Amino acid sequence: MSRSLRHGAFAATALVFSIASLSACGAGNDAQTLKVRPDNAATAVDNLKIQNVNVITQPDPEAEGPAVVAATLFNDGTKKETLESVTLPGTSATVKLSPAKGNGPLVVPAGGRLVLGGKGNASAVIENGRDAGADGDVRTVAFSFSETGEVSLGAAVVPATHFFKGFGPSALPSAKPTSSPSKSASGTPSGEASDSGAESGTPSDDAATTE
Structure with missing residues (x-):
């Protein structure tokens, strides 16, 4: 060339x-x-690092049920931190914190970590999942610690599907109520439906007394 x-x-x-x-x-x-x-979402303040933050809703966007906040909290300091609360400012969502076992505070040990969400881990549950927002939204999540104070960051709202399936709400929505008993042409329940508790939607005596 x-x-x-x-x-x-x-x-x-x-x-x-x-x-x-x-x-x-x-x-x-x-x-x-x-x-x-x-x-x-991830952020760091002083000795604390907060990573993998998501608000995870029901897998079906039309379902009623709880949502959760999933996150991993790292403490690089020499003193333990207690996670006192998790909130979603600007929403009506109430977040209930529970340890992995028993009762008591959620502690981020010195040099250790605390995982929120997933089997065997602590949990941060939003009882009414719809308060968390719609899938695809970005919500501010505020973590309040005993020593560091409040740390806030934006987190995506995602359904409990694919990668997030194992970290989503453990309680799925209850089954939808069945339709009412069929009626005769006159508008009243048929004789068979009224005679049989199982067919009318009411447990029979045997079903009610048997575990």
Whole structure:
């Protein structure tokens, strides 16, 4: 290849990289523009690190039931921290904290970690999952600690499917009520339905007295 052609090729390549760089700068950090799925929310304050924060709702968006806040809390300090509360400011959501076993406070040990969500871990449960928001929303989650105080960050609201399935609410919604007994042409329940507790939707005497 002649020197002039090589120079032309190098110039074209440089122009392509320049345009690509300008396009990336114009896109900024907008994950939708860059077609990149954002990482789970994380932050650090003093000796505390909070990672993998998500608000996880029922797998069916139409279902009624609890939601949970999932997170991993690290304590790099020499003194234990107690997680006193988790709140979702700006919503009516109430979050109930429970240890992995028994009763008592949720402690982030010095040099250790505390996991919220998932089997065998502590939990932060929102009884009315709809208060947490719709899937795809970003909610502010505030963690209040005994020593560090309040630490807030934005977290995505996601359904308990795929990767999040094992970290979602352990209580699934109850089954929808069955339809009412069929009626005769006159508008009153048929004789068979009224005679049989099982058919009318009411447990029979045997079913009511037998475990």
